[in-house]
Amino acid sequence: MHSTSPLTASVQGTPIEMPPSWQDDGFRDTLPAILAAWARAHGTDPALTVLDHRGKPHARAGTLTWRELDRRTGDLAAFLRRTCRPGQRAALLMDQGADYVVALLGVIRAGLIAVPLFPPARGESCRQLANAVLDADPSVILTTSNLLGPTKSFVDEFRRAPVQLAAVDTLPPLRGGVPPCPEPGPDDLACLQYQAQAVGRASAVMFSQANLVAGARQAAGALGIRRGHNTSVSWLPLFEHLGLLLGLLTPLVAGIQTVLLHPSAFHDDPLNWLRALANYPGAVGAAPNAAYAFCVSRIALRDRAELRLHGVAALADVGDSVRPEVANRFTAAFAEYGLRPWVYRPCYGLVEATALVAATEGEHTETAFYRAQLALGRAVPTVPGEVDAVTLVAAGVPRRQQVCVVDTATRTPVPDGRVGEIWVSGPNVARGYWRRSEASTETFCVLLAGAAEAGEPCWWLRTGDLGVQYGGQLYVTGRVSDVLTVDGRSHYPQDVEATAESAHPAIAAHQVCAFTALFDDGPRAVLVAERATWVFVEELDEAEVAAAIRRAVAVEHGLALREVLLLGPGLLPRTPGGTAARARCRERYLAGGLGSGWQE
Template sequence: MTTETLATLLRHWAGRRGDETAVTFLDYRTSEDGRAAFLTWRELDDRVSAVAARALELAEPGERAAVLVEQSADYVVAFLGALRAGLVAVPLFAPNLPGHAGRLTAVLADCDPRLALTTAPRLDQVAEFVDPKRTELVAVDLVPRAREREWPVPDPDDLAYLQYTSGSTRSPAGVMLSHRNVLANARQACEAYGAVTGHTTTVSWLPLFHDMGLVLGIAAPMVAGMAATLLDPVAFLESPGRWLRALSASPGAISAAPNFAYGYSASRVSEREKSYLELSRVVSLINGSEPVLPSTIAQFQTAFGECGLDPAVHRASYGLAEATVLVSVTEAGKPSRQVSFDRDRLAAGAAVPSGGGDSSTLVSCGYAAGQQLRVVDPEQRKALPDGTVGEIWVRGENVGRGYWRNPKASAEVFGLRLDGTGGWLATGDLGVLFDGELYVTGRRKDLVIVDGRNHYPQDIEQTVEEHPAVRRHSAAAFAIPLDEGEAAVVVLERAKNLEEANLAAATEALRAEVASRHGLKLTDLVFLAPGEVPRTSSGKISRSSCRARYLDGAFADRRLS
């Protein structure tokens, strides 16, 4: 009996769709126009088998294989090759990714890989990060074609890969995901986002080592037999029009990005570029992995509505690596619902529509995607009624098995009991069910609690980012410990056109605005130069890194105010 895995599904589609394109990588590193490299389903299957055969000469099924490849079709080959060999893949990144050497060293020490899969140009760099006595190097672009053979048959609950979290809220931890987990979530995603074999294509610039990037770029295409078009994240950041052009060129496009990317694209794509875009065939644009802002959705739709973009394709989603990725999503064919809640009552734990005073407008993240979802009092471990803020708990086949080599942390998060049933995941995220839909309000650990009052950091960040002196999507609000209790700090970047001489006035105005709108006195407000606020690998602001660097004094020599 053959256990279904992403690798066996690849073999299935290679048989059915052999000469059709499976993966397209648009390479902007060597061409301003994006040189397209293609692999058909049969070519991808052959290359995956070649990597798997070489891997089995050097490692035993169940051992770890780290994927240290740049964003490319070679990454897909390496990841699926590890799975076909029965190894546990560890999707990481090439050592030349700026600013991530420390994280790469820590993750490699934690997962202790038997193999490091990379490409020929990166062999020497990868060798500097691994112990040659423990880890063998394989260049996936050099392995010879393999003869036909039998492949290891894993159990559905055997590990498929370790998904290391981005570190946006804590030190990186490896989530253990089985073949059952990833197939369940990929199918949930395909159903939720309208994937249809032969009619839809995924388009992604998200890093393939990121949870959403991997499911969108590899897992979902293997499940649905869809072609995938991939770009490098740097290519998007250099020119977001490249992403829009890829969407335009891909019939039935399904894509995803964090909230900031939609605002960034709307502000950076020129009118001339828009004139070449045809976006009426886009099926789903997934917005998740950070709070979804109504203003960003409106900005993006205003910018690209003239290109045929249907407002109903915007799909606000909620997810996390511990649940493979996808947990909930808004309904297809309808714009995401937005509700303005009374800000003070929301901070106190009650979701009450605003009667005209200070409010927080939240975008619905819809309904659970083929899994169970509850909002819970984490101390009492009891489900809360609709309209009450609590911790989001999830249960389903997509929920991972725990954290790699960390049973203590696993026991605190996975396999919890609720309402007489086990297997619940405590997400660490706060949310509320309102009229049956999920609204995410923040993370438990990110709450800023000053003088007994709760403040959601994103509310503070949105307030300061409205000021023209502040660069959009650059603020991080967090709490620091003082002798008399917690205090609030905001770190942000100045707008590129702002003269440093005007920072003092801007600082004073921002402090006054936060005090007026939130009843919160900032202990410190730090202006940095553009690009200086720490971000995760997918481009989100990392509050935890900001807080750690602030407490370490790392901003002292770089602050402008």
Template structure:
């Protein structure tokens, strides 16, 4: 029987959130002197906290929007090239309020991503960019921006406010372009409308239980990333909850800073990729635990990359004694093409992990294992909220039955309609249709192809991997994250989250596996590489061509920090020295 996970959303306007452009003024009228956003600056000692009330946010947003209208017309693109902070929040909201299409990006000096910045700017051709005073020259040097304005200076360099009326956008007007992180392909700009934003915020409210009187958002994620932007800026503005922001570098240096913000008041919620939870377990000291009380944390959404069962257990074991509740850990699934959020487990329930027969799973069947040997544990991402997900055979376009692995296709009011510029890639992703003779009562389309593989088991969604990352050896599917986990466990010196496994085609031997990893210490005699090679080969039954240890900065990653396996593979095959 074909299984489709569906949860129709009500009218988003009736479920609580208000439109993005109306948010600042709405909450200023209701709670003007209350704090809207706070930024903790850890580049100074002691850390400096600066805030904006809802009154100040509405005033600053409206003022900057009128200034932007002096130099740009509605519908033109405005690149937001500012670091995490209050200037980013105001710049992003002002661009949207002015009727421009915001393009959230990292600054031009972001190490290792200069080429990506240039490629994105050339793709979206912004008429305007907002940068720090120190970053203006670098943005201008790209030659891809019409005009650059500096925020965070004296303000004297900004144009005078326009007298033009700021018109409320239609729901189908474009709010911003969200450029994908490019873990398996060249980044593309997802066209996110105001209706998409409102719908996804309504879905998150339903899933997490957000209320402006009882909850507070906390994030260290970069605000140019879909999860950081929605959880840290858009959801607070649409719902009236306050938000605490922190720079990603501050979290990486001392993850206890994130937990300090979470423990600061009851009702906090946050979102982070799986590696962040492991980072906390490894780096938060016993002395840090003495001041923490995490009993008031409502939800920690774990998503953006595969959620590992061991991570959930380690985090609960480490932080349970200071009040963290297992049911607050919310494994989830989402992607930029769906604004950000798709599915999660029900509130108030602990994460669900199922051990599947690994051999059957490689053959495309999800069958619970009868013993631990040969089992692969997967964490459930629950069910979609306010949208539909169906598991599909990507070749025949026929829905797969419960327990069969296939590509995840999504449909809902939060799902975007295209990539910027359209083209074949956009049509392939956003205009998928189910085979007429197999769809039953499902709509033919359009469906959005996620490129992710998953399965429905006992009414819940389990994500198994990326379609384009799958390594096929002797007709069996191997998911790279499984091979990477084995490599990490085989050698304690291999750094967690800094491993890439991919397949290469040897014309004599067929498909073989290559493992690139970052190791804390040099492998002087090659014994560590041999240990990892034996572990991966024996546990997964795959031929391993090479295990190579590389410095951290030479392992290609996306702008959001995820391992870019496709880029690793390309560099390895080019053998140009980038990974030697």
């Protein structure tokens, strides 16, 4: 391994020296070069299909071939080279669709840094968008002609310096030649990925061309994607890291067709996604755990009858904790319609590692451990259903990168069966956080104890996630910052949330957040939950619901909840994937933005 810091290299603008094994494995390609190669070799094959479900019983499809996609991105890149300098930022404020893909790839091809975002809207998302645009400081904002007016009004509200606005679907004709510009290289920054769950100030992760290509190739290998055999079908938002990498860049790098749905098409009716998976050969998809639960709860039996899922090749469950009951319900619910059990693939990933770190092969593995022992840092297996047992789903094995479970106090690897922080090293690991050098150093540039003295140190990414190696697989137990520590005992929030959710039928699935807050007598546990949409608030005894939650959590975990808050449907902070955003929920609670609840 080489000791060049990814942070130092990105800040100083010097090339990163990567291990020879990574350089020789195709990780040094660039996205524009890969797209151009597919356009030359398979120009008339379909590259991108967008399904439009708006106001229609069945989707209308629009398709671009590899040659058309390459030409459109080239035209946009030529326009941007006339008006911008390499290394400047270009923010994307538009709806998901073909224009979004063209804008993203055209920006990267022009040597600019893409900032994938979303159209202006009202509420909390508008504030997040404004913070991101101010932090990125783009020289150009790309949108579509139908959004030019709202986008200009939005930008004028908070940005004093002038910024160029351009609609990618109505580019002005180029006059004169395009200034010469070198093609972007593997080490050039390609993208700033803002995190929807970040609290406080805006936070973006920096990706180089090499990071994105490496992450895409790792994901393609993990999911068994092969050109001529598979099609990617995704509804995930392209401004989120999972949608960007798994929904767009992985199929692009692998040379397979991308089929995109608008996220609202899934949230309005998850049948739209499963129907598309059934309609395209060798379909590959990805979604967070809550989305699979949503499919089971929202798709009626009469509608499932039309599905033919025999051809689906892989479905990655990534982005959230994988709950075993969801995994089993989803595979059982759709087995009758052709879904093979090994198609469902629990995975582990995070934005700082370009989405995917580990993935399973074959049918998923579940193991029951003693909950109290896990809280003490030991994975002691037990029988499922035993008192104090908690069942975890394995996240599989690392994919063309190194993973180490580490004792952070000593910075040494822990033996199998011991809980520690998950550290990752590989060509997929991002360059650091945009304009946050101190946080980047602490997160992306850490060494194992004694590594420097040993000769060839390897820089590691601290993921902030807790995990354990057991039986040759990685199990993710929780997040360091989310662990509930009350009266000297530790509890994993996702376990407490699952218990609370099952305590009363009026609680919405996957819409529960547990965290700690500081009271006069020290840190205490707080739980926030949403009412299910079918519940009439006039007929609900909220005190009874809060009492049921308290009893269940006390019996199952020995944890007393200081406060229980019940919110109306849609009021809990969410990620773009639809799951509860725990960190943002805690932030709003501490700021008094969630109101008062039932206190102990």
